[in-house]
Amino acid sequence: MRNYLSLTYSVTYSVALMTAVGCASVQPQNPKSVVGSFPDVGVSTSVAVGQVMVTKYDYLSLATATLRDPVEGSFWAGRNPLTVGSVLTPAISSGQEVYCQPPARLGAPCLKDTDKDGRFDYGYTMNAYGMLVNGRSIPPAAYRISDQSIKDGFKYELLYEGVDNGVLRIAYREFTENLARPAFSQDLTYTLDRDGHTRIRFRTVAATIHRADNKEIEYTVESGF
Numbered sequence: 001m002r003n004y005l006s007l008t009y010s011v012t013y014s015v016a017l018m019t020a021v022g023c024a025s026v027q028p029q030n031p032k033s034v035v036g037s038f039p040d041v042g043v044s045t046s047v048a049v050g051q052v053m054v055t056k057y058d059y060l061s062l063a064t065a066t067l068r069d070p071v072e073g074s075f076w077a078g079r080n081p082l083t084v085g086s087v088l089t090p091a092i093s094s095g096q097e098v099y100c101q102p103p104a105r106l107g108a109p110c111l112k113d114t115d116k117d118g119r120f121d122y123g124y125t126m127n128a129y130g131m132l133v134n135g136r137s138i139p140p141a142a143y144r145i146s147d148q149s150i151k152d153g154f155k156y157e158l159l160y161e162g163v164d165n166g167v168l169r170i171a172y173r174e175f176t177e178n179l180a181r182p183a184f185s186q187d188l189t190y191t192l193d194r195d196g197h198t199r200i201r202f203r204t205v206a207a208t209i210h211r212a213d214n215k216e217i218e219y220t221v222e223s224g225f
Contacts, residue, residue, distance in 0.1 A: 025130045029090040031060040046218040052157045056225035059153020065099040068142035093132050156225045162214045166192050
């Protein structure tokens with residue numbers, strides 16, 4: 001009888017534990033594929049100085065949360081403090097979005113913005129089973145959401161930089177893998193034709209410039225990256 005009760009308790013406890021873990025376990029969000037180009041070929045377009053004229057991109061991205069305020073740490077048992085600039089990765093727990101300090105392991109803090117006002121106001125601790133426990137309100141901590149590129153990818157772009165004595169200035173920027181900063185850049189110059197439209201070419205990009213000054217440029221792309 002004792003063995004039977006022990007076995008029954010063990011099975012009951014295991015089922016209850018698995019149920020709890022299944023309901024409240026943290027599931028990291030998958031990165032999204034970001035693919036596109038600008039502008040449409042054959043369509044007259046205008047952009048201001050400092051804006052991108054032509055671009056093409058294909059990469060995986062994850063919307064991370066960067067803290068603008070430090071988070072009071074007495075509610076969690078993690079080793080690393082949540083300071084200004086700490087980056088948290090998105091996850092789903094019981095159908096709700098949370099942001100957790102990577103890597104997801106025992107003692108890691110996860111934060112939630114309950115009223116979606118741009119400030120985390122509720123915190124959890126992750127236990128050994130990947131569950132969120134010890135939930136409680138925390139002093140509001142502001143954050144910002146930004147796309148963080150991950151794994152392999154690329155982005156090519158031509159940036160309009162204005163006109164200087166009849167010379168068109170454009171910057172080429174190439175981003176690969178880490179899209180936070182250009183892996184390669186090059187300054188391009190083209191002499192504007194005073195008698196009419198000016199055709200420019202860079203690599204596979206071909207465009208006709210209709211009008212350009214130090215405020216904006218109007219152009220039509222015939223072929224992109």
